[in-house]
Amino acid sequence: MEPRWTKSVCMAVLWSGCLLCVIFVTGPACAITVYADSEVIVQNGTTAVLRCTFDSSEVVTKATSVSWSFQSNQPDSQYYSAPYVIFYFADGKAYPGQEEFKHRVQFVGDINKKDASLQLSPAQFSDNGTFFCDVKNPPDVSGTQGRTELRVVQKESLPQTNTKIVILAVCGALILLIAVAIAACFAVRVIQNRHDYEGCTSLEGASSEAPRPLKKAESSREGTRSTGPLGPLQGPVIYVQLDHSGSKNSFHKMEPVVYADIRKN
Numbered sequence: 718m719e720p721r722w723t724k725s726v727c728m729a730v731l732w733s734g735c736l737l738c739v740i741f742v743t744g745p746a747c748a749i750t751v752y753a754d755s756e757v758i759v760q761n762g763t764t765a766v767l768r769c770t771f772d773s774s775e776v777v778t779k780a781t782s783v784s785w786s787f788q789s790n791q792p793d794s795q796y797y798s799a800p801y802v803i804f805y806f807a808d809g810k811a812y813p814g815q816e817e818f819k820h821r822v823q824f825v826g827d828i829n830k831k832d833a834s835l836q837l838s839p840a841q842f843s844d845n846g847t848f849f850c851d852v853k854n855p856p857d858v859s860g861t862q863g864r865t866e867l868r869v870v871q872k873e874s875l876p877q878t879n880t881k882i883v884i885l886a887v888c889g890a891l892i893l894l895i896a897v898a899i900a901a902c903f904a905v906r907v908i909q910n911r912h913d914y915e916g917c918t919s920l921e922g923a924s925s926e927a928p929r930p931l932k933k934a935e936s937s938r939e940g941t942r943s944t945g946p947l948g949p950l951q952g953p954v955i956y957v958q959l960d961h962s963g964s965k966n967s968f969h970k971m972e973p974v975v976y977a978d979i980r981k982n
Contacts, residue, residue: 750860758918764838765844785804787847791845811928847867900972
């Protein structure tokens, strides 16, 4: 009896563990997640877009539905006590709810792209409050609603911080681009001047070295001229053939470099 009882207990524990695993594994898959902007600020009389997207593990079908509700934050409003449905979308069709929002709401999302956004135009001061976005995608029917706090203000009350930051960022980017361009032009000019300077020094060196042989030639000519007679030549010039080898069979070279002058005594 004892072994059978132990076996039955083990089987019960095993089946319980399997059931818990199935619940924990399949439970999150049946939940839908809805995302919405936490706060939207618009000017009175303009268009407000209430963005809402969702994430579901199931394929979107005609059974997917979207419900938008509104609860005012003004105590004297009829929507203050509890949220009221102002828009409903199902089976590819839109169904506006309360009369106050009937002609001012428009569905601008795309269910196939998991977008359930709503447009409110024109926005009024009475629209200040919380908008709730609820999406059902069977069998994903459980999940948290998206909440958006809408603030309808006058033009003077609109926050200017973001605009100033954008303007400053654009100006800073332009200044940075101009500084980079100036630095690049300066670097190119310095490199070009350096190349030009190196070319000039090489040419100057070549030109300074070239005349040196000429000066030597001129000095040699001046030397040869200085060895000659200072006075005017009074007779014919005689050119002599010289033998530099000193042998009899050597080849005689003509060197018309030796000259003599004959002067009359």
